Amino acid sequence: MNYISTRGAAPVLDFGQTMLTGLARDGGLYVPAEVPQMTHAQIAGLAGQRYEDAALRIMRPFIDDSFDDAELLRLIETAYAGFGHAARAPLKQLAPGHFLQELFHGPTLAFKDFAMQLIGQLFQAALARSGERVTIVGATSGDTGSAAIEAFRGLANVDVFILFPQGRVSDVQRRQMTTPADANVHAIAVEGDFDTCQRLLKDMFNDFAFRDRVSLAGVNSINWARVLAQVVYYFTAAVSLGAPHRPVSFTVPTGNFGDIFAGSIARAMGLPIERLVIATNQNDILHRCLTTGEYRTEAVLPSISPSMDIQVSSNFERALFHAYDGDAGAVAQLMDELRSTGRFTVSQGALQGLRALYASGRVGEDETRATIARTLAATGELLCPHSAVGVAVAEAHLAANPGTVPMVTLATAHPAKFPDAVEAASGIRPALPPRMAGLFDRKERMTNMADDRAALQALILERTGH
Numbered sequence: 001m002n003y004i005s006t007r008g009a010a011p012v013l014d015f016g017q018t019m020l021t022g023l024a025r026d027g028g029l030y031v032p033a034e035v036p037q038m039t040h041a042q043i044a045g046l047a048g049q050r051y052e053d054a055a056l057r058i059m060r061p062f063i064d065d066s067f068d069d070a071e072l073l074r075l076i077e078t079a080y081a082g083f084g085h086a087a088r089a090p091l092k093q094l095a096p097g098h099f100l101q102e103l104f105h106g107p108t109l110a111f112k113d114f115a116m117q118l119i120g121q122l123f124q125a126a127l128a129r130s131g132e133r134v135t136i137v138g139a140t141s142g143d144t145g146s147a148a149i150e151a152f153r154g155l156a157n158v159d160v161f162i163l164f165p166q167g168r169v170s171d172v173q174r175r176q177m178t179t180p181a182d183a184n185v186h187a188i189a190v191e192g193d194f195d196t197c198q199r200l201l202k203d204m205f206n207d208f209a210f211r212d213r214v215s216l217a218g219v220n221s222i223n224w225a226r227v228l229a230q231v232v233y234y235f236t237a238a239v240s241l242g243a244p245h246r247p248v249s250f251t252v253p254t255g256n257f258g259d260i261f262a263g264s265i266a267r268a269m270g271l272p273i274e275r276l277v278i279a280t281n282q283n284d285i286l287h288r289c290l291t292t293g294e295y296r297t298e299a300v301l302p303s304i305s306p307s308m309d310i311q312v313s314s315n316f317e318r319a320l321f322h323a324y325d326g327d328a329g330a331v332a333q334l335m336d337e338l339r340s341t342g343r344f345t346v347s348q349g350a351l352q353g354l355r356a357l358y359a360s361g362r363v364g365e366d367e368t369r370a371t372i373a374r375t376l377a378a379t380g381e382l383l384c385p386h387s388a389v390g391v392a393v394a395e396a397h398l399a400a401n402p403g404t405v406p407m408v409t410l411a412t413a414h415p416a417k418f419p420d421a422v423e424a425a426s427g428i429r430p431a432l433p434p435r436m437a438g439l440f441d442r443k444e445r446m447t448n449m450a451d452d453r454a455a456l457q458a459l460i461l462e463r464t465g466h
């Protein structure tokens with residue numbers, strides 16, 4: 001399988017190289033040169049399968065010879081063995097025609113574990129084979145960082161540095177990043193917001209001398225292997241609800257567009273997805289873009305769903321690449337414009353393409369809180385604020401499109417990851433699962449940093465001994 005950059009000026013890579021590289025050298029994102037197809041019969045054959053077996057069948061054609069079947073299945077099984085639910089991604093019904101897929105049963109209680117636990121295993125296997133050592137640097141609005149640290153802590157061939165916005169992550173998120181005692185884990189609190197962290201990260205990747213010196217590898221949601229791991233649960237949910245014989249729609253709480261983009265890959269492979277509904281909080285750049293055609297960044301407003309407090313939505317570039325029919329020159333131009341002016345306008349043709357696949361909605365803070373309370377009363381399900389944004393947008397979509405296909409809303413985090421917001425909305429303080437007891441007793445360890453790339457690079461060189 002060949003992977004190409006959305007900006008068309010980086011080397012073509014295979015799966016293993018794409019995974020270890022992260023961001024393409026032209027600043028673009030890697031996408032498969034063509035999307036493998038699954039037939040009706042192959043999709044139907046996923047019914048009743050274990051999550052791990054379904055994952056092997058769905059991901060296999062994207063992974064070429066980097067891993068053989070037996071090894072890949074073993075890595076998948078190891079990745080999901082620590083999940084707290086045998087179904088891995090169970091479905092619950094909220095109302096007639098509306099389902100919730102719980103993606104928060106992994107070790108750090110957010111959907112990020114699905115991808116991160118798997119790429120931890122894939123990295124370890126690939127690096128053990130080549131004897132290489134890499135430096136992983138990630139930027140996080142909270143959940144990616146904890147998931148990455150949990151997946152890579154203690155691994156022999158990896159140092160992991162995680163940048164998070166100081167004071168803008170929940171106590172549980174911060175403690176998940178700062179309490180692991182492993183020497184290869186480095187949690188860095190940056191003065192600024194998530195976009196500051198993401199920009200620092202991208203600038204380090206674009207400093208090729210530094211990048212090569214420390215063998216920089218990226219595990220942000222721009223890493224193709226992460227997107228791929230997330231394709232799997234779209235299939236398992238849809239097949240449970242009658243696919244390929246019956247179409248389904250999904251509503252996805254969205255920030256960096258990685259999760260929902262995985263849904264578009266599932267659809268491109270042949271899964272009958274009618275609509276992918278983008279759910280945003282008050283940081284609604286994607287909803288505004290779908291509505292007006294103009295992608296325009298504004299200041300990030302802190303919200304009770306902090307993992308979606310994002311203005312520059314990195315993976316949207318992949319959706320644009322598809323909407324522009326693979327015209328990498330056009331995508332590169334839009335991204336240049338974004339960097340110099342903070343905005344761009346999507347062409348009419350591309351906007352039509354986006355609207356054929358994606359719908360969108362935005363939810364303010366009060367409505368998010370009201371949705372947590374309302375859903376608890378109606379169903380007994382206690383939602384995290386991100387999942388509540390999804391449920392509110394899905395309900396609006398269902399009300400505006402009655403009698404359509406079943407809707408699956410992705411529940412992206414466990415409520416106990418955001419206990420203050422959930423308690424304020426519902427009166428109930430969600431407890432951490434027993435396997436996470438002790439998180440608040442452990443010692444924290446982190447480094448504070450200004451928004452200063454030179455200082456950050458110096459720290460990385462020193463800690464990795466380069």
Ligand SMILES: *Cc1c(COP(=O)(O)O)cnc(C)c1O
Binds near residue numbers: 111221259307413
């Ligand atoms: C990361 C995250 C999101 C947003 O996912 P993207 O792939 O960035 O769109 C939503 N909810 C939670 C809880 C998250 O951790």
